[in-house]
Amino acid sequence: MKFLLFVFLLPLVAKGELRLNQIQTIGSHNSYHLAPTPEEMKLLRVFSKRAAEAWDYSREPLDRQLDAGLRHFELDLFADPRGGLYAPPESPEDDVRRKPGMKVLHVPKVDARSVHPTFKDALKAVKAWSTKNPNHLPVMILIELKDKADVPFQPKPVPFDRKQMEEVEKEILSVFQRTAIITPDSVRGELPTLREAITTKGWPLLREVRGKLMFCLDNGGDHRDLYLKGNPSLKNRLLFVSVDPTHPAAAWMKMNDPVGGFAGIQRLVKSGFLVRTRADSDTKEARTNDKTRATKALASGAQFVSTDFPKKVPRMSDYEVILPNRVVARPNPVSAKGREGKVE
Numbered sequence: 001m002k003f004l005l006f007v008f009l010l011p012l013v014a015k016g017e018l019r020l021n022q023i024q025t026i027g028s029h030n031s032y033h034l035a036p037t038p039e040e041m042k043l044l045r046v047f048s049k050r051a052a053e054a055w056d057y058s059r060e061p062l063d064r065q066l067d068a069g070l071r072h073f074e075l076d077l078f079a080d081p082r083g084g085l086y087a088p089p090e091s092p093e094d095d096v097r098r099k100p101g102m103k104v105l106h107v108p109k110v111d112a113r114s115v116h117p118t119f120k121d122a123l124k125a126v127k128a129w130s131t132k133n134p135n136h137l138p139v140m141i142l143i144e145l146k147d148k149a150d151v152p153f154q155p156k157p158v159p160f161d162r163k164q165m166e167e168v169e170k171e172i173l174s175v176f177q178r179t180a181i182i183t184p185d186s187v188r189g190e191l192p193t194l195r196e197a198i199t200t201k202g203w204p205l206l207r208e209v210r211g212k213l214m215f216c217l218d219n220g221g222d223h224r225d226l227y228l229k230g231n232p233s234l235k236n237r238l239l240f241v242s243v244d245p246t247h248p249a250a251a252w253m254k255m256n257d258p259v260g261g262f263a264g265i266q267r268l269v270k271s272g273f274l275v276r277t278r279a280d281s282d283t284k285e286a287r288t289n290d291k292t293r294a295t296k297a298l299a300s301g302a303q304f305v306s307t308d309f310p311k312k313v314p315r316m317s318d319y320e321v322i323l324p325n326r327v328v329a330r331p332n333p334v335s336a337k338g339r340e341g342k343v344e
Contacts, residue, residue, distance in 0.1 A: 027072030034113035054282035184234035289317035301334025
């Protein structure tokens with residue numbers, strides 16, 4: 001009887017107060033990235049014009065992106081337990097890249113410029129901003145673990161085994177207290193699985209998670225399965241993972257194609273799940289000012305819409321991905337349908 005009463009009251013609560021899954025925000029893809037220098041770009045074009053165009057975008061520090069209204073980011077991590085693996089030979093001894101710890105970059109050697117060279121540096125920038133803005137909407141940080149050599153002559157990456165995955169968590173907890181993080185445990189509560197928590201009691205009310213962060217794992221396949229090993233519902237873990245909606249850990253999903261996956265994204269959102277999608281890729285949409293994909297992404301109801309162009313780059317076009325009236329967040333067009341306005 002108590003369960004039935006709760007299910008009956010849940011929609012009424014949602015109508016009065018928005019939950020975490022009932023808003024939509026804009027974020028940046030490869031949020032640390034700095035375009036290759038003109039000299040590097042010239043050389044890159046000789047080998048791959050496509051790569052040169054795809055990597056032709058730059059980011060501001062994460063705290064400035066937060067000031068601009070972005071609320072989710074993506075960071076590519078390379079393990080560097082000894083330090084110096086990704087530091088240029090000419091870099092000084094006090095270069096942060098020479099210290100042990102996770103490094104943030106895109107492709108070693110050929111596209112390695114980063115506004116935040118280390119994971120801790122990126123986290124500290126978010127922490128400083130969060131401290132100054134304690135009532136902010138939750139910030140989602142998407143983490144991609146990289147350990148494959150994509151180009152010749154690059155350093156051999158350190159594999160992300162379970163130990164290195166735990167090191168990622170340790171670095172997060174060296175900057176943020178666990179109570180400042182929306183974790184799978186905090187969402188699951190006393191229920192046996194994360195999926196059951198999402199589909200019955202739902203996500204926390206927005207007011208309960210203001211000032212907090214949420215971390216998600218971009219990787220699928222072997223990396224995701226290793227992270228889940230022994231923790232099928234992510235017990236004691238910090239990161240949410242993208243899995244099939246029937247999986248015990250189902251809560252957040254990555255659906256990067258909002259055109260082909262439009263109906264699928266809407267189904268997931270209507271079922272209570274969080275979804276991240278991409279409004280553009282490889283600068284293609286910006287170069288042609290094509291907003292078809294962005295329009296679909298926003299209409300899909302995906303709570304996290306990622307873009308390389310949160311503001312236009314005039315040398316390319318007027319293309320930019322923003323919410324109506326440039327608000328930071330809005331009631332979700334699918335999971336909070338009928339609600340209007342902005343979410344401060």
